[in-house]
Amino acid sequence: MGVGGAPIPPAGQKLGSEQASVMSIPNKWGFPDLGFGMGLRTVHYSHILQNWPKVDFFEIIVENYMGSGGRPIYMLEQIAERYPVLLHGVSLSVGSTDPVDFEYLRLLKNLMGLVKARWVSDHLCWTGILGRNTHDLLPMPLTQESFEHVARRVKVIQDFLEVPLVLENPSTYLEWAQDQMTEWDFLNALTAETDCGLLLDVNNVYVSSYNHGFSAAEYIEKINGERVVYHHLSGHTNNGTYIVDTHDDHVIDEVWALYTQCYQRIGGRTTMVEWDAEIPPFEVVHAEVLKAAQCRKPAVSKVG
Amino acid sequence: MAEREVVSNAKAIVLPQPSPAALAVAPDMAAAEQSLREQQAWLQNVVTCVPDRLDQAMARTPDYIKQGYGLDPESRLWIYRGMFPMRMVESMQVDFPGVAYALGPDVFHEFVMSYVEEHPSSSWTLNHLGQHFPAFIAKSNFRYKNFLHDLATLELNLAQVFDEPEVTPLTPEALQALPPQEWDRLLLRPRPTSRLLKFAYPVSHFLFQVDNQLEPPRPARNPQRVLIMRKGYQMNRVVLPEAGFFILKDLFSGKKLAQAIDRLVRKFPQIGAEDLQRWFAQWGDWGIFQA
Numbered sequence: 169m170g171v172g173g174a175p176i177p178p179a180g181q182k183l184g185s186e187q188a189s190v191m192s193i194p195n196k197w198g199f200p201d202l203g204f205g206m207g208l209r210t211v212h213y214s215h216i217l218q219n220w221p222k223v224d225f226f227e228i229i230v231e232n233y234m235g236s237g238g239r240p241i242y243m244l245e246q247i248a249e250r251y252p253v254l255l256h257g258v259s260l261s262v263g264s265t266d267p268v269d270f271e272y273l274r275l276l277k278n279l280m281g282l283v284k285a286r287w288v289s290d291h292l293c294w295t296g297i298l299g300r301n302t303h304d305l306l307p308m309p310l311t312q313e314s315f316e317h318v319a320r321r322v323k324v325i326q327d328f329l330e331v332p333l334v335l336e337n338p339s340t341y342l343e344w345a346q347d348q349m350t351e352w353d354f355l356n357a358l359t360a361e362t363d364c365g366l367l368l369d370v371n372n373v374y375v376s377s378y379n380h381g382f383s384a385a386e387y388i389e390k391i392n393g394e395r396v397v398y399h400h401l402s403g404h405t406n407n408g409t410y411i412v413d414t415h416d417d418h419v420i421d422e423v424w425a426l427y428t429q430c431y432q433r434i435g436g437r438t439t440m441v442e443w444d445a446e447i448p449p450f451e452v453v454h455a456e457v458l459k460a461a462q463c464r465k466p467a468v469s470k471v472g
Numbered sequence: 473m474a475e476r477e478v479v480s481n482a483k484a485i486v487l488p489q490p491s492p493a494a495l496a497v498a499p500d501m502a503a504a505e506q507s508l509r510e511q512q513a514w515l516q517n518v519v520t521c522v523p524d525r526l527d528q529a530m531a532r533t534p535d536y537i538k539q540g541y542g543l544d545p546e547s548r549l550w551i552y553r554g555m556f557p558m559r560m561v562e563s564m565q566v567d568f569p570g571v572a573y574a575l576g577p578d579v580f581h582e583f584v585m586s587y588v589e590e591h592p593s594s595s596w597t598l599n600h601l602g603q604h605f606p607a608f609i610a611k612s613n614f615r616y617k618n619f620l621h622d623l624a625t626l627e628l629n630l631a632q633v634f635d636e637p638e639v640t641p642l643t644p645e646a647l648q649a650l651p652p653q654e655w656d657r658l659l660l661r662p663r664p665t666s667r668l669l670k671f672a673y674p675v676s677h678f679l680f681q682v683d684n685q686l687e688p689p690r691p692a693r694n695p696q697r698v699l700i701m702r703k704g705y706q707m708n709r710v711v712l713p714e715a716g717f718f719i720l721k722d723l724f725s726g727k728k729l730a731q732a733i734d735r736l737v738r739k740f741p742q743i744g745a746e747d748l749q750r751w752f753a754q755w756g757d758w759g760i761f762q763a
Contacts, residue, residue, distance in 0.1 A: 231597050237637030238665075239705040259596035265509040272596045297512045301593040302519055303559055304552060306512075314508055342548035343538040344511065379548075381541030409543050410551065 192435015193393035197332060197365065199286065202252055202398075202438040204457045209443070213243050215450040223457065225252040227440045230288070231259050234275040244282070253283040254398075254440070256290070256367075259301070262325065262335065263294035263308040263318050273328050280331065287397060289334040289367045292318070292355065309344040310354045315361075322362040334365035334397045339375040339404075339413035351376065352390045359395040366391065368437075369400035370427045371419065375411045384426055393434035401427060401460055402442040416445035419456055428463050436464065511536060519552045522589055526553075557581065560588045563598040567631045568605060570623045570679040573688070574616070583612070599635065602628055619691035622671040623678060626698065626709075629667050633700050634707060636664040641703075641759030647752055655730035662724045665702035666760040668717065671695065676711055701760050708758070715740040716751055723761075 203224030208216075215221070226247060233240045247253065259272065280288060293305040308314050326333050335358070337351060349357075359366055368391060377384035403417030419427075419441070430437070441456045514536055518529045530546060537545035564584045565572045572580045591604045606624040614620055641663055650658060662668075674689075674696040681688035697717035700709045712720065715736060722732035736743060755761065 235597065235599075236635040238633075238635045238702065240635075242638070242705050261596075265505060265512055269596060294512060296593075297509065297516060299594050300516065300520070301595060302516060302556055303563075303593060303598055304519065304555060306515060306519070306552065309508065309511055311508075313505070317505060317508055341551040342545065343540060345534075345536055345538045346511070347538065379542065410548075412551065412555075 193396075193433075194435075195365070195397050195437070196363075196394050197287075197397070199365075199397055199438070201436040202254075204461045205252075205254070205438070205440040206453050206457050207440065207442050207444065208244075208247060208253070209447055210240075210243075211447050212450045212453075216247060217243075220250060221450065221454060223251065223454065225254055225438070225440070227254040227256050227442075230255050230257045230276055230279055234272075234279050241282075248283045253285075254438070255280060255283065255285045255288045256336075257288065258290065258305065259295055259303070260290035260325070261293070261295040261301075262290060262321055262333075263292065263314070264297050265294075265317070266297045266299065268321060268324055270328065273325065277329055280329065285331060287332045287334045287365060288329060289336055289365075289397075291336045291338045292351075292358070293338045305338045307338065307340040307342060307344070308354075310347040310349050310351060311344075312348060315349075315354060315357060319358055319361045322358065322364050326362065326364065332363065332365050332397075334367045335359075336367035336369050336400065337372050337376070339369075339372040339379075339411075341379055341410060341412070343380055350382070350387075350390075352387050356390070356392045356395070359392060364395075365397035366395045367398055367400060368396045368430065369402075370430060371400065371402045371404060371423050371442075372413060374420075374423050374426060375404055375413050378406075378411045384422075385429060388426060388429050388433065396430075396434055396437055398438035398440065399427065399430060400440060400442055401456070402444075414445055415442045419459070424459070424463055427460065431464050515549075515552075518549050519556050520588075520592070522585075557585055559598075560584055560593075560601070563601055564605070567599075567602045568624055568627045570627055570675070570682050571605075571609070571620055573682045574620060574623065574678075574691075575614075599631070602631065616691050619673045619675070622673045623675040626669060626671065626675045626679060626700075629669060629700055630707060630709070633665050633667060633702055636702070638665070638705075639663045640763040642756065642761040642763045643759075644753055644756030646763065647756035647761070650729075655733070656728060658729040659726065660723045660729060660761045662760060663701075663762050665700075666724075667700040668712075668721055668724055669698045669700065670717065671698065674711075676709055699760070701758050703759050710758075715743050715747075719751075720755075720760075 205223055205225035205227055208226040208228045228244065233244055244253065255276075257276065261269070276288065291305050292308060294308065295304060295306065296302045308318065322333055322335070335355070337355060355366055358364065373384045373387050377387060401419050401423065402413070402415045403419055405412045405414040405416065427439075439460050441453060441460060443453045443456070447453070514529070514532060518526070521529050530549070533545050533549065537548060539545055561581050561584050565580070575583060587605060587608050588601075591608065593601050606621050606628055609617055609624050610621045642660070672693055672695055673691055674694050676696055676698045678688045678691070697712045697714065698709055699712050699720065700707070702708065718739060719732050719736040722735055723729070727735070733748065
């Protein structure tokens, strides 16, 4: 069963279904492991509609579909008939000190109804204040005050949406001087306080660890696996002294290793590959999805 | 696991609507909230301010940004500051490829950043970022600002029509079957995806050349009347003859069919029944009217 009872992809067996069961921490809500999916991008529409490729699900950027009555929704409706569709946002601005945008939430809720979403994800960040939107995922101070502010808003948002909010750890390029805790402590406390979920972006863990000098392996070791609903994987751009999360390349080996660590520690979780810039042909992104499925096999043999 | 069990397990689901109390700041939190707001206002200013104000904004960097591993704090801020104009310009380039071509990359970049300074995004979507762009161009000092204004107006309308809701069109058969005795009281309403625009410059042709990577002509005044429409979720536009534009404008503005035809033949006596029949067949095929 896919998200909201959407049918399993018609192409047959799920990409990850050949793996054996492993010792795993179930997520708090009992959300199923949907397998391996990819971001739905316009350049791939025709390939998908002509070939109905074997993908366990697609994830959409909700802002590309909310409020549109044109081709985006038409395409989404066709694809949602055949695949589970996960909703991922970039404009919720959960950490902003501006008022919560309920018009945004209303449109998001409409979209959730269209694909029968059981959760919706966005980022631990803020995108703007004072009525402006930078359209960037700006970092939250990791302080007690910031925590209380975000927790209060997460509760309000979940009350409105009536499904769990699943927050993603962002890639960050700076740390606030006022920070009082690690990002994983902040997220663990936030998920416990608000009952929200965690989208553990493995590439973002790597990017931020590189930029700030902490251990990515420790991050994954310390995160509360029960709250992890799914994973993102993507490529990035390494500029030597820092990394930018560009989503424009293959996943690097170090990130695959961290993903394997996640699997060994937490167990199977819905996993999707993001490729958002210089998007290659469908088959190239699909190959990364298949590689993610392969990552689970060594862990199976170890457990078995 | 069943879907409904999962939903009912989410303990936060209590209120169907947000309560004002849920959003209120607790008295002991107000100071902290204010402090967080100041941090955010400062970072937003560093990321988005014009270069003239950057030094002043950056002066408070040691107060806010951790001096730690690797890069210095200013360089870290520059990562965010560098990405902001890229995102704004890229978004405007998608919606205004013709203007971008006409201005060239450097001038377009600079002009967009001036525009964003005056009209920053205030929406969750970048789709609305360009809504004041034609008016902003009209206030500019560009030598060809009237041409650029027309071009930006066309491009803004194309972007807006792309997202308009789909409404069932009046089919050619239904249009053909409208009995003449009802024309006196018949209103043909345009679909939200049909728009009529009149320009002083042939901007539709200019944009066609740009879209097809052909060398566009230099701007020269020559009125152009354009119908934008969407059929089967595909964007289309056609250049209309003056008479065709005249009657469509009447119909789109709410005039009855008989009145619109009467006005047309008085202004353009050379237009005959065959012309009208051909036009309406074409417009029916394009689905520009609502069922």
